[in-house]
Amino acid sequence: MTTPTTHCSPSRSSLSCCQFDRSSQDDMRGPAIIGNNNYFLQREKHSFPKRPQVDLSFRDIRYRVKEWSIRNFSIREKEILHGVSGEFKSGELVAIMGPSGAGKSTLLNALAGFTVKGVSGEVRVNGKVRSPQSERWKRTSCYIQQDSILRTFITVGEAMTLAAHLKLGYTISSAYKHSQVLELLEMLGLSHCYDTLCGKLSGGQKKRLDIALELLTNPSVLFLDEPTTGLDSSSCSQCVGLMKRLAELERRTVICTIHQPSALLLEMFDTLYVVAGGYCIYKGPVSSLLPHLASVGAHCPPYHNPADFVIEVAIGEYGTSLDKLVAAAETLPNDQKRTVALTTDQPEEAEKVKEPPPPAGFLTQCYLLYKRQLLSLKRDYSLLMARLLCHLLIGLLFGYLYKGSGYRANVLANYVYLYGSLLLLVYTGKMAVTLAFPLEMRILMREHFNRWYRLAPYYISILLVEIPFQAACATSYLVVSYWLTGQPIETNRIIFFMVVSIAASLTAQAWGFFIGVTTPIKIAVFLGPIIAVLFSIFGFCIRYFDTPHVFRWMFHISYFRAGFHSLLYTVYGYDRMDLLCEEFYCHYKRPSKFLNEMEINDVNVVNNLVLILGIGVLMHLLTASALWCKLNRR
Numbered sequence: 355m356t357t358p359t360t361h362c363s364p365s366r367s368s369l370s371c372c373q374f375d376r377s378s379q380d381d382m383r384g385p386a387i388i389g390n391n392n393y394f395l396q397r398e399k400h401s402f403p404k405r406p407q408v409d410l411s412f413r414d415i416r417y418r419v420k421e422w423s424i425r426n427f428s429i430r431e432k433e434i435l436h437g438v439s440g441e442f443k444s445g446e447l448v449a450i451m452g453p454s455g456a457g458k459s460t461l462l463n464a465l466a467g468f469t470v471k472g473v474s475g476e477v478r479v480n481g482k483v484r485s486p487q488s489e490r491w492k493r494t495s496c497y498i499q500q501d502s503i504l505r506t507f508i509t510v511g512e513a514m515t516l517a518a519h520l521k522l523g524y525t526i527s528s529a530y531k532h533s534q535v536l537e538l539l540e541m542l543g544l545s546h547c548y549d550t551l552c553g554k555l556s557g558g559q560k561k562r563l564d565i566a567l568e569l570l571t572n573p574s575v576l577f578l579d580e581p582t583t584g585l586d587s588s589s590c591s592q593c594v595g596l597m598k599r600l601a602e603l604e605r606r607t608v609i610c611t612i613h614q615p616s617a618l619l620l621e622m623f624d625t626l627y628v629v630a631g632g633y634c635i636y637k638g639p640v641s642s643l644l645p646h647l648a649s650v651g652a653h654c655p656p657y658h659n660p661a662d663f664v665i666e667v668a669i670g671e672y673g674t675s676l677d678k679l680v681a682a683a684e685t686l687p688n689d690q691k692r693t694v695a696l697t698t699d700q701p702e703e704a705e706k707v708k709e710p711p712p713p714a715g716f717l718t719q720c721y722l723l724y725k726r727q728l729l730s731l732k733r734d735y736s737l738l739m740a741r742l743l744c745h746l747l748i749g750l751l752f753g754y755l756y757k758g759s760g761y762r763a764n765v766l767a768n769y770v771y772l773y774g775s776l777l778l779l780v781y782t783g784k785m786a787v788t789l790a791f792p793l794e795m796r797i798l799m800r801e802h803f804n805r806w807y808r809l810a811p812y813y814i815s816i817l818l819v820e821i822p823f824q825a826a827c828a829t830s831y832l833v834v835s836y837w838l839t840g841q842p843i844e845t846n847r848i849i850f851f852m853v854v855s856i857a858a859s860l861t862a863q864a865w866g867f868f869i870g871v872t873t874p875i876k877i878a879v880f881l882g883p884i885i886a887v888l889f890s891i892f893g894f895c896i897r898y899f900d901t902p903h904v905f906r907w908m909f910h911i912s913y914f915r916a917g918f919h920s921l922l923y924t925v926y927g928y929d930r931m932d933l934l935c936e937e938f939y940c941h942y943k944r945p946s947k948f949l950n951e952m953e954i955n956d957v958n959v960v961n962n963l964v965l966i967l968g969i970g971v972l973m974h975l976l977t978a979s980a981l982w983c984k985l986n987r988r
């Protein structure tokens with residue numbers, strides 16, 4: 355494998371950075387000047403499977419959310435979109451505009467099917483009612499979020515190749531997929547970044563890579579949430595120019611939300627849909643915007659940017675009320691353009707339409723996602739190394755502090771060592787994933803929604819990395835500290851000790867996944883430790899019969915208690931011989947005496963192990979269910 359570069363370099367393509375810079379300058383001169391020098395206007399070779407053209411219409415779209423009102427101490431319903439309607443044709447570049455908080459992203463999310471909960475109304479695709487969850491719709495469309503969410507430590511080429519394998523499966527040859535990848539990268543002006551790490555791309559390049567990744571299946575409808583936000587004017591023009599080209603070639607429907615574009619950029623859009631306060635105040639061609647506003651008494655001053663003007667009108671700066679604008683928008687004629695949907699009257703066109711190849715199968719998805727995880731970790735191993743080193747160092751420290759406590763009759767020191775060890779393994783197992791997972795969520799949301807893979811392979815690929823690593827960390831700690839503290843060197847005891855400790859650590863990790871998935875990061879930070887401590891006190895220095903009745907159930911479900919008692923029994927049970935007494939009298943010279951007094955003289959280690967692992971499996975199932983709900987019940 356080639357070493358990834360940290361900046362775009364001319365590799366695998368005749369196109370160079372110098373050409374890119376020149377094209378950027380061309381773009382700044384406006385759309386009319388974008389010529390053959392520009393990457394984005396290079397001819398598409400049409401090697402992608404032809405996809406159906408899609409006309410999208412929507413009626414009475416409403417979005418309601420339930421809000422908790424502290425003042426009234428009740429839940430109230432708030433309507434954000436108030437029954438908007440419209441129609442977007444294939445081959446059109448559509449801009450959804452409006453003041454901040456008008457409902458642009460909400461409308462885009464509802465149309466894309468990204469938001470389902472709370473949305474009512476009807477969306478039709480080529481005249482047929484669309485279900486947002488339908489597989490057919492998901493195959494036809496893609497949704498690109500505002501923030502570019504890419505894995506920073508894989509290269510552009512690797513990201514594209516992996517996406518191609520996942521999305522296009524293995525029914526088509528790797529050579530064909532590679533040619534698709536190269537063609538798309540060339541089309542989007544990213545060929546020279548093939549070996550560049552995604553994290554090192556510029557904002558504009560990231561946006562284009564986002565688009566390239568989704569274009570692999572050649573979707574008919576592209577939804578983009580504020581694709582130009584955060585870009586300079588040159589990159590904005592490039593981005594809108596690219597979207598325009600995507601709409602024109604193959605007559606895709608490209609719909610994006612946009613913040614106050616320049617007059618030049620605005621002209622590149624075919625259709626404008628202006629939202630204010632959750633209502634539509636204009637829908638139609640860009641060229642008809644100013645005449646329409648003039649008809650309601652809002653005259654655009656000369657040399658004023660129409661995009662700025664319509665926003666100013668929407669927020670009432672020209673004295674035109676929202677009601678008047680909404681009423682005027684309702685009188686706008688529907689688009690009379692011919693519907694270009696592929697229906698039975700166009701059999702030869704319809705014949706050319708192909709379903710994209712089936713995506714990779716379950717096991718292949720697991721393998722590819724696992725490979726991606728490993729690749730990222732290989733390049734960014736500092737965190738893993740830190741985790742491993744910390745375990746080793748703490749093992750040395752504990753070993754030093756409790757040196758020899760394993761064979762001495764000073765049982766209390768060993769008792770504290772065993773408790774501390776388990777607490778350490780529970781904390782490190784839990785917190786590492788509790789905090790890391792919320793960051794993963796955004797990538798998962800985007801890729802899962804765009805049908806890259808299913809949830810189960812994704813989750814399995816994460817576990818295939820996290821479980822062995824946590825087990826390795828725990829082992830490194832246990833080996834060092836077990837030996838230094840002088841615990842009994844007997845095969846069975848060593849095996850039980852290691853297995854129980856690692857199992858408890860992995861179950862804590864499962865809890866960590868669950869907390870990370872179900873709670874916001876700020877709450878997860880303290881909820882994780884609180885739960886760990888809560889379960890740990892039941893079993894440590896408190897006996898079952900001393901525990902108030904109301905808390906006794908905690909004994910039965912505490913994997914910490916099960917783990918701790920099993921460790922004590924493994925070390926002191928199974929008829930262990932007398933401990934070394936270096937003083938005149940040692941109360942716990944006989945290990946069985948200690949176990950008797952702690953009321954843990956009949957521990958069944960295997961049963962406890964089953965309980966620990968059972969809770970771990972249960973937590974993973976609950977995590978997967980919570981993830982499924984998050985992904986599918988938005």
Ligand SMILES: Nc1ncnc2c1ncn2[C@@H]1O[C@H](COP(=O)(O)OP(=O)(O)OP(=O)(O)O)[C@@H](O)[C@H]1O
Nearest residue numbers: 419421434452453454455456457458459460461613
């Ligand atoms: N789930 C929700 N709960 C409560 N309010 C919401 C929710 N989703 C959106 N809103 C509110 O709806 C309004 C519209 O939000 P939206 O994100 O669609 O605005 P926008 O036009 O895209 O704004 P911007 O341009 O600033 O991103 C905002 O006032 C927002 O606070």
